[in-house]
Amino acid sequence: MNIHEYQAKELLDKYGVPNSPGGVASSPEEAEKVARSLGTNNLVVKAQIHAGGRGKGSFKNGFQGGVHLCKTASQARDLAQQMLGQTLVTHQTGAEGRVVRKVLISQSVEIARELYFAILIDRATSGPVIVASTEGGVDIESVAEHTPERIIRMTIDPLLGLQPYQTRKLAKLLGMPSGEMRQACKLFANLYKLFITSDCSMVEVNPLVVTKGGEVLALDAKFNFDDNALFRHPEIQAYRDIEEEDPREVEASKSNLSYIGLDGNIACLVNGAGLAMATMDIIKFHGGEPANFLDVGGGATEQQVTDAFKILIADKRVKAILVNIFGGIMKCDIIAQGIINAVKAVNLPVPLVVRLEGTNVEAGRKLLAESGLPLISATDIDDAARKVVAAVTG
Amino acid sequence: MAILVDKTTRLLVQGITGKAGGFHARSCMEYGTNLVAGVTPARGGEVFEGKIPVFDTVHEARKETGCNASMIFVPAEFAADSILEAVDAGVELVICITEGIPVLDMMRVKAGMAGSNSRLIGPNCPGIITPGECKIGIMPGYIHKPGKVGVVSRSGTLTYEAVWQLSSRGHGQSTCVGIGGDPINGTSHLDVVQMFNADEDTEAIILIGEIGGTGEEEAAAWIASHCKKPVAAFIAGATAPPGRRMGHAGAIVSGGKGTAAGKIEALQAAGIEVATTPADMADALLRRLARA
Numbered sequence: 001m002n003i004h005e006y007q008a009k010e011l012l013d014k015y016g017v018p019n020s021p022g023g024v025a026s027s028p029e030e031a032e033k034v035a036r037s038l039g040t041n042n043l044v045v046k047a048q049i050h051a052g053g054r055g056k057g058s059f060k061n062g063f064q065g066g067v068h069l070c071k072t073a074s075q076a077r078d079l080a081q082q083m084l085g086q087t088l089v090t091h092q093t094g095a096e097g098r099v100v101r102k103v104l105i106s107q108s109v110e111i112a113r114e115l116y117f118a119i120l121i122d123r124a125t126s127g128p129v130i131v132a133s134t135e136g137g138v139d140i141e142s143v144a145e146h147t148p149e150r151i152i153r154m155t156i157d158p159l160l161g162l163q164p165y166q167t168r169k170l171a172k173l174l175g176m177p178s179g180e181m182r183q184a185c186k187l188f189a190n191l192y193k194l195f196i197t198s199d200c201s202m203v204e205v206n207p208l209v210v211t212k213g214g215e216v217l218a219l220d221a222k223f224n225f226d227d228n229a230l231f232r233h234p235e236i237q238a239y240r241d242i243e244e245e246d247p248r249e250v251e252a253s254k255s256n257l258s259y260i261g262l263d264g265n266i267a268c269l270v271n272g273a274g275l276a277m278a279t280m281d282i283i284k285f286h287g288g289e290p291a292n293f294l295d296v297g298g299g300a301t302e303q304q305v306t307d308a309f310k311i312l313i314a315d316k317r318v319k320a321i322l323v324n325i326f327g328g329i330m331k332c333d334i335i336a337q338g339i340i341n342a343v344k345a346v347n348l349p350v351p352l353v354v355r356l357e358g359t360n361v362e363a364g365r366k367l368l369a370e371s372g373l374p375l376i377s378a379t380d381i382d383d384a385a386r387k388v389v390a391a392v393t394g
Numbered sequence: 395m396a397i398l399v400d401k402t403t404r405l406l407v408q409g410i411t412g413k414a415g416g417f418h419a420r421s422c423m424e425y426g427t428n429l430v431a432g433v434t435p436a437r438g439g440e441v442f443e444g445k446i447p448v449f450d451t452v453h454e455a456r457k458e459t460g461c462n463a464s465m466i467f468v469p470a471e472f473a474a475d476s477i478l479e480a481v482d483a484g485v486e487l488v489i490c491i492t493e494g495i496p497v498l499d500m501m502r503v504k505a506g507m508a509g510s511n512s513r514l515i516g517p518n519c520p521g522i523i524t525p526g527e528c529k530i531g532i533m534p535g536y537i538h539k540p541g542k543v544g545v546v547s548r549s550g551t552l553t554y555e556a557v558w559q560l561s562s563r564g565h566g567q568s569t570c571v572g573i574g575g576d577p578i579n580g581t582s583h584l585d586v587v588q589m590f591n592a593d594e595d596t597e598a599i600i601l602i603g604e605i606g607g608t609g610e611e612e613a614a615a616w617i618a619s620h621c622k623k624p625v626a627a628f629i630a631g632a633t634a635p636p637g638r639r640m641g642h643a644g645a646i647v648s649g650g651k652g653t654a655a656g657k658i659e660a661l662q663a664a665g666i667e668v669a670t671t672p673a674d675m676a677d678a679l680l681r682r683l684a685r686a
Contacts, residue, residue: 121497123607123644126504126578141650158505199498228643229496231471258641273575273641274549274604277630278672281654284633285671293634295641326551326558328520329414329532358554359534381555382673 001225003239004048006104008221015194017187019218022106024048031080034105035073043070044108045079047088049098050244057090059083060097066090069108076105101243109217114207115174116140117188117218119195121202127158128195130166130188134175136207162192176210183216191218198236199229248292248311255307257296264289265319266388267312269305271296271330279324282381288389291318300330305338306345313346322388323354324381325364332356332364340371351376351391355384396524396569397544397589397596398487398513399463403528406431406461406485408452408468408476410442415467418491418532419446422465425529431455452476452483463487465521465530473517474499481512488580489530490517497643500578507580514580518642520550520572531572533557541566543679544590546583547602548575548609548642552630552672556600559676568596575642577606583613591621598624600679601666605631606645606652611660618664626679627661628669629654 003011006024013019021038025031035043047054047066054066063082070076080103089097114137122129132152135143144151152173156162167185176184187208195203202224209219230237242250252259258273262280266288270276273295280290292315296308312321325335335356343352355378356364368375376391378384405422409415410432420443423429431449432442438450449455452464464485468476473492480488495517507514515522521531525538537554539561547553553572560567571586573579583601590596599621603610610629617625632654634640636647647653661668667682669675 121501121577123577123609127501158501196498199496201497226497226643227639228470228494229498232496260635260638260640262635270551272549272551273645274547274552274602274630275555275672277604277634277640277645278549278552278555278628280634281630281632282671282673290633293638293640326554328534328550328554329418357558358537380673382671385671385673 001227001230001236001240002050002244003223004050004102004241005046005220006048006102007239008223009104011194011198011223012218012221016190017194017218018183018216019221020106020109022104024102024104025080026084026102028077028081028084031103031105032073032077035076038105038107040107041071042108043076044068044106045070045076045083046104046106047083047100048102048104049088049093049100050241051090051092051098053090053092054088057088057093060087060089066100098244109209109219110212111209112212113210115209116143116206117191117208118202118204118206119192119200122155125155128156130154130156130162130170132170132174136209140206161196162189164189176216180210180214180216187216187218198233199226200224201226248315251311252294252308255304257294257304257308259311260293262290262292264291265317266392267291267315267318267321269294269296269308269312269321269323271300271325271327275324275326279322279381279385282385283322283389286385286389288385288392291315296330300334302334302338302341305335306342309339309342310346313342313349318350320351320353320388320391322384323352324384325356325358327356327358327360331360332358333360333367336364336367340367340373343373348373351388353378353384353388353391355379355381396527397593398569398571399522399524399528399530401428401527403463403530404428404430404459404461405530406433406452406455406459406464408433408464408466408480410434410446410448410467411437411440412467416442418465418467421535422529425535427528427530430459431461452479452485456483456485461485463489463530466490466492468492470494470496474503477503477514478506481507481510485512487513487515489515489519489521490580491519491521491532493518495576497577500576504578504580515571516574516579518576519574520553522569522571524569525567533570537561538570539566542568542595542597544568544593544596544599545570545602546586546590546599547572548604548644549602549630552602552628555672556602556628556675560600563676563680565676568593575604575644577644583609584616587613587617587621591623596623598679598683599626600675601625601627602675603627603629603657604642604645605629605634605640605647605654606642608652610657614660614664614666617666624679624682626667626669626675626682628672628675628678629657629661630672
């Protein structure tokens with residue numbers, strides 16, 4: 001799950017991680033009020049959407065840039081006026097863009113140095129690792145590629161956690177003078193605490209800055225949370241903004257389905273994540289484009305299958321549907337009944353190719369055959385992929 | 395004698411009184427697995443299916459029945475604790491089927507298990523089967539057939555797909571191991587490949603991987619210099635968009651790492667025959683055998 005920048009700042013504040021002072025606003029009046037309360041004439045107004053590239057983006061009303069510097073509260077108000085309710089298009093949003101519903105107003109700081117600091121789970125060591133660099137404010141992947149010697153990696157013992165000596169070592173490796181060291185150590189320790197306590201899968205501070213005044217601040221922080229742990233974090237769940245999500249994915253999540261929207265026109269309904277990925281792959285291999293990843297899981301009910309099918313049918317870009325089931329826990333007759341129910345409720349606007357194998361396969365095939373649905377049956381995964389691609393192209 | 399499980403395995407099911415736990419405990423018994431005990435806290439003294447004793451703790455179950463393998467069906471929020479309980483009781487093989495366990499829980503479990511004599515398979519896995527002898531997991535038993543091919547995979551249904559292709563071409567399996575789709579798990583591709591390499595009953599190996607992590611690359615590097623047996627492989631997720639988690643918590647391409655292309659390249663460099671599509675897994679192994 002992703003969160004907004006203003007929500008990230010709330011989390012940082014809660015855990016005592018210093019960042020630039022600021023507040024969020026949903027109206028120009030509120031923006032002016034927040035700006036005034038900051039008591040500074042170095043302000044920045046930032047559009048709050050989940051996508052990156054906001055500074056270089058442009059609004060559909062012609063206004064340029066989702067990040068602006070300004071000097072006064074009334075300027076902040078005018079900027080908020082230009083952004084709020086408007087659609088911002090960046091290189092990450094796609095052509096449709098995202099509607100800006102909130103803006104962040106914060107103090108812009110004078111930066112002396114920009115650093116990079118991240119905590120994530122390292123699969124190789126099965127524990128947390130800190131990745132840091134003296135090269136902040138830029139794309140860390142390219143730093144890693146061109147100047148790998150400037151990337152610091154520090155493994156953290158999963159049971160001991162981040163130790164104070166490690167924070168001191170990091171501060172020195174990042175070139176902090178003795179005067180800034182204590183601040184930096186405290187920031188690292190608090191950020192680690194936040195990472196563990198909130199079940200993050202990644203926290204990335206880019207840039208971590210040292211200001212001209214000698215303050216160490218987490219200027220921009222990006223969080224990823226472990227979806228499997230959200231059940232024990234109602235405070236993080238409350239940050240979810242479904243306006244920022246693909247409506248198809250929101251609908252699927254209501255039925256507890258694992259769905260990811262893609263750009264193609266062949267919808268897939270598969271059981272098991274591995275087989276679902278492999279089904280996308282074989283569609284592409286035969287020259288088709290998948291419209292989605294959809295894993296109905298092992299224990300799906302008839303109702304979930306019906307819901308899944310409705311989501312696929314509702315997607316206007318879908319020109320054909322492929323059902324690929326290898327029943328293990330999932331019984332083929334349950335899938336068959338779910339398909340029949342869904343199609344009866346909404347009609348079948350596009351060709352449907354079905355491949356069933358595994359537990360209760362005979363019962364499932366019988367149900368489909370007796371239903372009279374105009375479906376194309378396939379003998380195996382290869383046959384199924386060829387037939388569904390032919391249905392779209394032919 | 396295949397690997398990890400056989401006729402002599404004495405199985406415990408943690409979470410046996412739950413719906414899924416009960417259903418699959420029964421199906422394992424029907425397959426012929428020697429189920430000796432169940433555990434559900436506060437349900438000790440009950441009897442499952444008229445003959446299997448249920449205990450409150452794994453410690454008691456181990457003492458009373460000598461169980462040496464456990465299959466875990468406990469809900470995700472309690473599963474990490476159940477794994478540690480089985481390890482503490484000295485159960486040699488712990489197979490965790492549960493999916494959706496928080497990654498930080500698994501991080502602590504893995505660190506806590508270091509130095510113990512137990513092996514963890516999973517979590518978020520279909521389990522393990524030695525066809526004709528012992529099934530511990532949720533796979534449909536009837537698609538398997540005793541034979542000489544070892545199968546190791548991160549994905550459940552993709553394993554069934556491979557097994558189905560093998561069985562329908564007349565090739566049985568020695569043991570099939572689902573290692574699970576989570577970023578932190580107990581047993582790696584490499585661990586299982588090493589066991590297959592040392593196993594007299596296994597003559598060839600199918601390795602099924604997916605995007606994310608570096609487990610397939612590590613196995614490939616070892617196979618290149620140590621493996622005596624022919625290997626075929628398939629990697630799922632070649633068309634997955636970067637930065638999106640494809641169902642499994644571990645299936646994600648991020649920061650240019652864990653791509654299907656990188657894994658396929660590493661496997662091919664190790665002399666492994668890589669299947670072009672998921673329909674080609676058994677045929678890829680047959681091509682590899684023809685080349686040997």
